[in-house]
Amino acid sequence: MIAIILAGGASSRFGSPKAFASINGEVFYKKIKKTLNQTNLFEKIVISSSESLQYSFDKDDQVVVDLADYKNNGPLGGIYSVMHAYESECYFVIACDTPKITEKAISHLYQFYISRVMEEQLEIAGYEAQNHKMPTLAFYSYHVKEDIKQALDNKHYRMSEIYQNKPAQWLNVDVVNDQSNWFQNINYVEDLKNE
Numbered sequence: 001m002i003a004i005i006l007a008g009g010a011s012s013r014f015g016s017p018k019a020f021a022s023i024n025g026e027v028f029y030k031k032i033k034k035t036l037n038q039t040n041l042f043e044k045i046v047i048s049s050s051e052s053l054q055y056s057f058d059k060d061d062q063v064v065v066d067l068a069d070y071k072n073n074g075p076l077g078g079i080y081s082v083m084h085a086y087e088s089e090c091y092f093v094i095a096c097d098t099p100k101i102t103e104k105a106i107s108h109l110y111q112f113y114i115s116r117v118m119e120e121q122l123e124i125a126g127y128e129a130q131n132h133k134m135p136t137l138a139f140y141s142y143h144v145k146e147d148i149k150q151a152l153d154n155k156h157y158r159m160s161e162i163y164q165n166k167p168a169q170w171l172n173v174d175v176v177n178d179q180s181n182w183f184q185n186i187n188y189v190e191d192l193k194n195e
């Protein structure tokens, strides 16, 4: 299974590339990579990024630059570019601005996904908080690859374009019995002030 850390956005609200911001002394993308490694679920952890940021990561990081046809197309362009580069039955997608993600939360979602993928032909399993779906914190089967390509070719760049048209289920974040807000998106520098 392949994990995709999405890190090719403009970070316009944050003001500098979020992947390299720090939380409690740890760089966002490195902290996520460490957590992903701890789960032992992934044979490969790939960073999905842009041409301009590709050399800012460590030498031993595996970076896939958005395909020329799909650059600046948002997360879908990044996800598709990795799916195009590496074949897998299943992909876990996580945004680089969710640095507090835990091993427990990923493992829990994986169990949920895997228990439904055969019987219910589930293709997407993600988390939701207060009815807000988090498609950049979700497992995707390889079946969605062609749908993503079609959406991008039709200039439909919203993630809802995919999850509203494919079998998808969402787990409430409260199922992970953890007092921390591990699922929080950091969009602004101020979001870090209580850390």
Ligand SMILES: Nc1nc2c(ncn2[C@@H]2O[C@H](COP(=O)(O)OP(=O)(O)OP(=O)(O)O)[C@@H](O)[C@H]2O)c(=O)[nH]1
Binding pocket: 006, 007, 008, 009, 010, 011, 012, 013, 014, 018, 048, 049, 050, 066, 071, 072, 073, 074, 075, 077, 078, 079, 094, 095, 096, 097, 136, 187
């Ligand atoms: N590879 C890739 N990742 C992207 C792209 N656009 C957004 N992302 C990533 O997708 C995730 C969600 O995107 P946003 O929350 O909108 O982040 P952003 O676009 O960097 O931030 P804003 O400019 O403030 O909206 C983040 O991890 C981004 O790095 C893209 O074109 N390519």
